[in-house]
Amino acid sequence: GAGVSQTPSNKVTEKGKYVELRCDPISGHTALYWYRQSLGQGPEFLIYFQGTGAADDSGLPNDRFFAVRPEGSVSTLKIQRTERGDSAVYLCASSLNARGNSPLHFGNGTRLTVT
Amino acid sequence: QQQVKQSPQSLIVQKGGISIINCAYENTAFDYFPWYQQFPGKGPALLIAIRPDVSEKKEGRFTISFNKSAKQFSLHIMDSQPGDSATYFCAASTGGQNFVFGPGTRLSVLP
Numbered sequence: 048g049a050g051v052s053q054t055p056s057n058k059v060t061e062k063g064k065y066v067e068l069r070c071d072p073i074s075g076h077t078a079l080y081w082y083r084q085s086l087g088q089g090p091e092f093l094i095y096f097q098g099t100g101a102a103d104d105s106g107l108p109n110d111r112f113f114a115v116r117p118e119g120s121v122s123t124l125k126i127q128r129t130e131r132g133d134s135a136v137y138l139c140a141s142s143l144n145a146r147g148n149s150p151l152h153f154g155n156g157t158r159l160t161v162t
Numbered sequence: 163q164q165q166v167k168q169s170p171q172s173l174i175v176q177k178g179g180i181s182i183i184n185c186a187y188e189n190t191a192f193d194y195f196p197w198y199q200q201f202p203g204k205g206p207a208l209l210i211a212i213r214p215d216v217s218e219k220k221e222g223r224f225t226i227s228f229n230k231s232a233k234q235f236s237l238h239i240m241d242s243q244p245g246d247s248a249t250y251f252c253a254a255s256t257g258g259q260n261f262v263f264g265p266g267t268r269l270s271v272l273p
Binding site: 051078080082088089090091092095102103105106138140144149150151152154155156 | 205206207251253260262264266
């Protein structure tokens with residue numbers, strides 16, 4: 048079946064602009080996660096949803112970052128007033144449920160470049 | 163306490179050799195330890211995972227060894243192949259929620 052889909056695959060924006068990154072999880076997966084991966088580093092947790100609600104947003108670096116999942120499926124990560132330090136690959140993952148025996152399935156990410 | 167340490171940072175192995183990557187953690191609440199494989203331009207893909215009530219798990223050429231008392235776990239890739247060349251991440255989570263990833267090991271298998 049289809050995996051996790053992220054759009055766009057690449058996004059170049061100017062410092063100070065607003066961006067939205069979209070994630071389509073695997074159908075039927077109730078848990079959805081956003082991670083950020085900088086070059087040469089492991090994925091860094093940002094936020095995860097169980098259904099429509101953000102169950103843990105402790106990884107969001109500041110209030111410029113916000114994510115929604117209004118219908119419990121597609122999620123959008125929103126970044127306001129982008130900064131050059133926001134440049135990274137933003138990864139989305141989904142799992143059947145947020146339990147220990149339910150692995151994460153990642154998309155291929157959106158590479159964000161802030162100039 | 164949430165950190166997962168991983169070594170080595172990079173590893174070069176001859177075809178047919180054994181690749182060994184090690185990870186260590188501090189948080190004793192972690193109860194699920196997956197390994198992910200990532201190719202350039204792709205997202206991480208689950209390779210194999212273990213829970214702390216098991217000391218070893220084997221799937222094909224991939225084996226996880228888990229030492230609960232030392233809070234360490236390792237990935238062994240037997241008969242390493244050039245197609246195994248990728249970046250490997252260990253991870254840990256509590257209750258399948260906030261997954262914490264190691265910094266990664268870049269493996270190169272020479273033909």
